[in-house]
Amino acid sequence: MRTGMRVSCVCFGRIGFEDSYTLVINRRRPNGSRSLAPVGDNLSVSRGTTAELIQSFGAFDFEELPALRLHVPHEQVEGLLKWFERQGRGGVRTVKRAMLEELALQTGVLSVQDIKGAAVRLATTVRFDAPTHRKVTGDPMTAYLVQVLDVTLGKGAMQRLVDASQLSSPGAPRIFVASAALIKGRRLNGTEISPITETLLG
Secondary structure (H helix, E strand, C coil): CCCCEEEEEEEEEEEEECCEEEEEEECCCCCCCCEEECEEEECECCHHHHHHHHHHHCCECCCECCECEEEECHHHHHHHHHHHHCCHHHHHHHHHHHHHHHHHHCCCCCCHHHHHCCEEEEEEEEEEEEECCCCCCCCCEEEEEEEEEEEECCHHHHHHHHHHCCCCCCCCCCEEEEEHHHHCCCCECCEEECHHHHHHHC
């Protein structure tokens, strides 16, 4: 049986407003719990990229392609992080796709044009290790490689997010726009703040 480190490559948008950040409730966690997290998703990769990762980093056990969750030998994690840092265009596409799904199609708060007009740029790429939430045999810890991308929305679009943070539509993710001081190390309305959110706030 091959052994290595479970790695999840994720891209998240840091949607700022003055000293506040936009978060949404994530109900997709495999254990059924909810958490507040920035808008984003796993980087999606093609078959060609998958072959490159196998050849360059000895990657194996891809979980749910095209979403990039995989295993690599422990000594290859930092090399994979450097590769991930160069995937800025993919990160921009991932964040815009997640914004379209979570802030426009699911909630109706923003429009397609709001998303298309947003400026998105890679700010930093970081790694943190945390307990694995998914049921993966033999992998109690996951190395999360996280692209943090700064998102600038038009003034009207940002104000609609701020207004929506005071409301909750039935069946839709609740949107929060709250200050970093309020978010960091706390809970909002009893909902857990994800470790990725702590990373995003620096």
